[in-house]
Amino acid sequence: MPTYELSINGRTRRVEASAETPLLWVLRDRLALSGTKYGCGVGVCGACTVLQDGRAVRSCQIPVSEAVGHTFVTIEGLAKGGSLHPVQRAWIANDVAQCGYCQPGAILTACSLLREHPHPNDAQIDAAYEGFVCRCGTYQRMRRAVRDAGGKS
Numbered sequence: 001m002p003t004y005e006l007s008i009n010g011r012t013r014r015v016e017a018s019a020e021t022p023l024l025w026v027l028r029d030r031l032a033l034s035g036t037k038y039g040c041g042v043g044v045c046g047a048c049t050v051l052q053d054g055r056a057v058r059s060c061q062i063p064v065s066e067a068v069g070h071t072f073v074t075i076e077g078l079a080k081g082g083s084l085h086p087v088q089r090a091w092i093a094n095d096v097a098q099c100g101y102c103q104p105g106a107i108l109t110a111c112s113l114l115r116e117h118p119h120p121n122d123a124q125i126d127a128a129y130e131g132f133v134c135r136c137g138t139y140q141r142m143r144r145a146v147r148d149a150g151g152k153s
Helices: 023-030 086-093 103-116 122-128 139-149
Strands: 003-008 011-016 049-052 055-058 071-073
Touching (some): 086 103, 086 139, 103 122
Antiparallel strands (some): 003 011
């Protein structure tokens, strides 16, 4: 089985996996980064979202062989120096999470959006979450949290 060097949360990690193994399963099963969730397995729901070079991507759709040479951040790597990221603070302040299952992907989606649009309008927020599945239906709270975090991340 080949070995791959991946940049995850600011560290270089070496993993053995077959080339077609989705990054999602490498993160969860090989690196014990269980914040990234399995949802649909086809790149639609958003539960497996991570940041690749600062942009939100669905980790279930990225073969580990294609992850080499990119920088990834999972929910476990978002806080720095013991301080929550502004999006995480906004999530708490707006009481977004209910069951919490989709929240790591939702938070990282917000980080990606705010990187491109520091003060997004509702249409930009809605477009960033198109197809995203929150079974608890906290979309309005997500929208408020993204607006509150705008310009702070």
